[in-house]
Amino acid sequence: xxxxxxxxxxxxTVARLAVYLRVLTTLADGGRGTVASGxxxxxxxxxxxxxxxxxxxxxxxxxxxxxxxVRTLRDRIARVLGVERSRACVLxxxxxxxxxxxxxxxxxTRGFEFVGLFDAAPARVGxxxxxxxxRPLADLEDVVAATRASIGVITTPAEVAQSICDRLAAAGxxxxxxxxxxxxxxxxxxxxxxxxxxxxxxxxxxxxxxRLVEEVS
Amino acid sequence: xxxxxxxxxxxxTVARLAVYLRVLTTLADGGRGTVASGxxxxxxxxxxxxxxxxxxxxxxxxxxxxxxxVRTLRDRIARVLGVERSRACVLxxxxxxxxxxxxxxxxxTRGFEFVGLFDAAPARVGxxxxxxxxRPLADLEDVVAATRASIGVITTPAEVAQSICDRLAAAGxxxxxxxxxxxxxxxxxxxxxxxxxxxxxxxxxxxxxxRLVEEVS
DNA sequence: GCCTGTGAAAATATTCACAGCG
DNA sequence: CGCTGTGAATATTTTCACAGGC
Numbered sequence: 517x518x519x520x521x522x523x524x525x526x527x528x529t530v531a532r533l534a535v536y537l538r539v540l541t542t543l544a545d546g547g548r549g550t551v552a553s554g555x556x557x558x559x560x561x562x563x564x565x566x567x568x569x570x571x572x573x574x575x576x577x578x579x580x581x582x583x584x585x586v587r588t589l590r591d592r593i594a595r596v597l598g599v600e601r602s603r604a605c606v607l608x609x610x611x612x613x614x615x616x617x618x619x620x621x622x623x624x625t626r627g628f629e630f631v632g633l634f635d636a637a638p639a640r641v642g643x644x645x646x647x648x649x650x651r652p653l654a655d656l657e658d659v660v661a662a663t664r665a666s667i668g669v670i671t672t673p674a675e676v677a678q679s680i681c682d683r684l685a686a687a688g689x690x691x692x693x694x695x696x697x698x699x700x701x702x703x704x705x706x707x708x709x710x711x712x713x714x715x716x717x718x719x720x721x722x723x724x725x726x727r728l729v730e731e732v733s
Numbered sequence: 734x735x736x737x738x739x740x741x742x743x744x745x746t747v748a749r750l751a752v753y754l755r756v757l758t759t760l761a762d763g764g765r766g767t768v769a770s771g772x773x774x775x776x777x778x779x780x781x782x783x784x785x786x787x788x789x790x791x792x793x794x795x796x797x798x799x800x801x802x803v804r805t806l807r808d809r810i811a812r813v814l815g816v817e818r819s820r821a822c823v824l825x826x827x828x829x830x831x832x833x834x835x836x837x838x839x840x841x842t843r844g845f846e847f848v849g850l851f852d853a854a855p856a857r858v859g860x861x862x863x864x865x866x867x868r869p870l871a872d873l874e875d876v877v878a879a880t881r882a883s884i885g886v887i888t889t890p891a892e893v894a895q896s897i898c899d900r901l902a903a904a905g906x907x908x909x910x911x912x913x914x915x916x917x918x919x920x921x922x923x924x925x926x927x928x929x930x931x932x933x934x935x936x937x938x939x940x941x942x943x944r945l946v947e948e949v950s
Numbered sequence: 951g952c953c954t955g956t957g958a959a960a961a962t963a964t965t966c967a968c969a970g971c972g
Numbered sequence: 973c974g975c976t977g978t979g980a981a982t983a984t985t986t987t988c989a990c991a992g993g994c
Contacts, residue, residue, distance in 0.1 A: 524947070528985070530939050534932040538914060552953065561916040561927075565987060572955060580954045581994045597935055598942055612836055616829030622914060622931050627938070667938060691941040693934055697755060697839060699778040707944065709937045713928070714839050715751040717910055718814055720926045721844070721884060722747050724908040725815050727924065730741075745963070769975065782965060789977060797971045797976045
């Protein structure tokens, strides 16, 4: 059994592949047949050479002198990213942000299926969002076990995020996306990824002010 | 006038400084006096040496053999990130995600103040969120001009994001945080930063599956 | 001729390891 | 003695430049 290429794709490349996939999907839906790296790179907001290097991780997939066949490339990236298989996700914390995620149809077309929404507040339990009913936190372990959910999303207040993380990990979830503004500790074998919206704003603001300083000097 | 150190701090460092700031704020609120790089690094989820290197961009600010004075360091980072000055932000697209951001008190303590919420849907206009009233999109330019808002946040559907971006840029906004799943083009001098929630999920899922493959082989 | 695929080079970022100071 | 601050070493990422095929 040959191992055609190194199985590890850099994380930065994976993130961009997901972006290319979206652009390609739009192009394909618009009936576009082929696209060159320059145009695709511009639509994705990256450098053309970098895009080609990213794609090189998938093996040759373009036609020299022409470009890439839109649908073929789309399917290739989708397969590598595992969009085909539907992955069961649970979401804990159904505030505004949690509701936004539960409602967002985009996840479904990208291989994710929410199979459980949970909230500690009795007032939230029973609400219907995105075709699911919000359940009490006590049901978390049962649902994870029954659905074999491998992904958990935390949109709770910071104070309870670590305890939710512990429960998710203990229940068998292997990957956790954390929106709470705390750094979570998880046992080995469980991957935690953090998205901090206020950090994003702060970086943006800082880079803006830094740019102003540079312009003056 | 001397320029004590290079004025450009790497973007990755800026993002981590924002995280350190939050941890330090928590520690200070808990009455903690000093903290060593090891503990601070663990709480922030980074390597201790990296943390010290990040802080070195601010100039010496620790005590050898002891660690960092929590409140001093907190204030130092806050000043560098510009948390003191309050920056006016407008938010366009008051769906679930927009509401979550408008409601999130954390921005206020970090130097951001929402001064305008906008939505195209008449049903949304007039709603009260986080102390503000949602206004019609037509008011966007007037509010940006009147408040001198320098930051815009886009949480609209993808289809209209580019046109909102154009209007924000034309109205004088210099920094834009985009949550819509499209890559935006902006004129020079206007900074766009993108947060794509489904890309984050996709990266998480991919890294999880890649890890499984590695364990087997 | 044109655009891909890719080695080589440059730029960044991370990690190590230890000198230096309190 | 312990912990900071930092140069040196390493790893990673980005960019360039061009060989090679259509």
